[in-house]
Amino acid sequence: ARRAGVAGEIVGYDVSGDVRDTAREIALCDRITDTPDAAVVDADLVILCVPPGAMGSVARQIGAALKPGAILSDVGSTKRSVIDAVMPYVPGNVSFIPAHPLAGTEHSGPRAGFASLFDNRWCIIVPQEDTPADRLQMLQDFWQALGANTEVMDADHHDRVLAVTSHTPHLIAYTMVGVADDLGRVTDSEVIKYSAAGFRDFTRIAASDPTMWRDVFLNNKDATLEILGRFTEELFALQRAIRQGDGDHLHAYFTRTRAIRRGIIEAGQDTAKPNFGRGIEDVSESKG
Numbered sequence: 161a162r163r164a165g166v167a168g169e170i171v172g173y174d175v176s177g178d179v180r181d182t183a184r185e186i187a188l189c190d191r192i193t194d195t196p197d198a199a200v201v202d203a204d205l206v207i208l209c210v211p212p213g214a215m216g217s218v219a220r221q222i223g224a225a226l227k228p229g230a231i232l233s234d235v236g237s238t239k240r241s242v243i244d245a246v247m248p249y250v251p252g253n254v255s256f257i258p259a260h261p262l263a264g265t266e267h268s269g270p271r272a273g274f275a276s277l278f279d280n281r282w283c284i285i286v287p288q289e290d291t292p293a294d295r296l297q298m299l300q301d302f303w304q305a306l307g308a309n310t311e312v313m314d315a316d317h318h319d320r321v322l323a324v325t326s327h328t329p330h331l332i333a334y335t336m337v338g339v340a341d342d343l344g345r346v347t348d349s350e351v352i353k354y355s356a357a358g359f360r361d362f363t364r365i366a367a368s369d370p371t372m373w374r375d376v377f378l379n380n381k382d383a384t385l386e387i388l389g390r391f392t393e394e395l396f397a398l399q400r401a402i403r404q405g406d407g408d409h410l411h412a413y414f415t416r417t418r419a420i421r422r423g424i425i426e427a428g429q430d431t432a433k434p435n436f437g438r439g440i441e442d443v444s445e446s447k448g
């Protein structure tokens with residue numbers, strides 16, 4: 161927001177005193193307050209950036225201090241649960257417009273942010289039935305000024321899409337690294353040294369914040385369980401093909417998935433690389 165010059169003043173609050181101290185030290189915001197309600201007084205736009213499970217409690221603490229006419233938004237990775245948790249505390253003269261920028265790294269905390277994080281990434285915006293068109297436009301303009309492309313979606317559709325593209329893949333990465341650890345191999349330096357890029361990518365994802373990801377699965381339960389069920393069925397089919405030596409099945413499957421990857425690149429949607437920034441370098445390159 162500072163890079164884009166779209167905010168007169170950027171004010172922040174975090175429940176952790178250590179996080180507030182660090183944010184002050186690195187001048188992350190123009191001002192850091194010691195209470196949540198002080199941070200939102202007179203603000204035209206308030207964005208909740210806490211784990212999905214904490215959204216309701218923060219909304220309860222700030223609701224009465226929101227300025228009439230303000231926009232309240234969030235960046236939570238799940239949408240239906242956040243709406244249910246926050247909505248009861250939104251005053252009638254405030255527009256609550258949930259959002260989810262599809263950008264992040266495995267790092268968290270105030271030092272993990274960087275100005276280009278949202279460049280060329282999608283930000284999904286989830287207007288409510290009574291959201292005024294001008295407020296929706298303002299929030300879209302805000303995210304576009306930060307470098308993102310915006311898309312409007314309903315909450316349930318968002319949760320289903322993200323279960324496929326983000327939530328279940330994270331669970332699979334956590335599981336793969338957990339399995340390797342159970343076999344006593346992850347900490348073996350020789351295995352780390354020779355581990356192929358595929359496994360290293362899993363370890364990067366599996367280093368993501370445990371609180372945030374616990375909340376993601378608890379708050380997008382149905383969609384994740386549905387995708388996980390489909391995933392398990394496919395996995396069993398591949399397992400059977402390996403056991404039965406069914407090379408044709410494996411070849412046909414991998415040909416189909418390769419076409420999907422190529423389609424993403426041809427459509428110019430492989431925006432991940434430039435935006436991984438410091439995140440991917442830390443794990444995959446600098447440390448070899």
Ligand SMILES: NC(=O)c1ccc[n+]([C@@H]2O[C@H](COP(=O)([O-])OP(=O)(O)OC[C@H]3O[C@@H](n4cnc5c(N)ncnc54)[C@H](O)[C@@H]3O)[C@@H](O)[C@H]2O)c1
Binds near residue numbers: 179211212235
């Ligand atoms: N990390 C990602 O890749 C990513 C991407 C898109 C969206 N998100 C979403 O963004 C949100 C924040 O994630 P993050 O990666 O910035 O995490 P983060 O850990 O960097 O920041 C979350 C902060 O919330 C604070 N917090 C927790 N409970 C609080 C409370 N009750 N009141 C005030 N502060 C509280 C924590 O102390 C922490 O500093 C989550 O909802 C997450 O789902 C994350």
Ligand SMILES: O=C(O)C(=O)C[C@]1(C(=O)O)C=C[C@@H](O)C=C1
Binds near residue numbers: 236
């Ligand atoms: O690249 C990563 O580290 C991420 O996992 C970022 C990622 C994703 O799944 O793409 C994680 C959670 C989000 O809500 C949005 C983005």
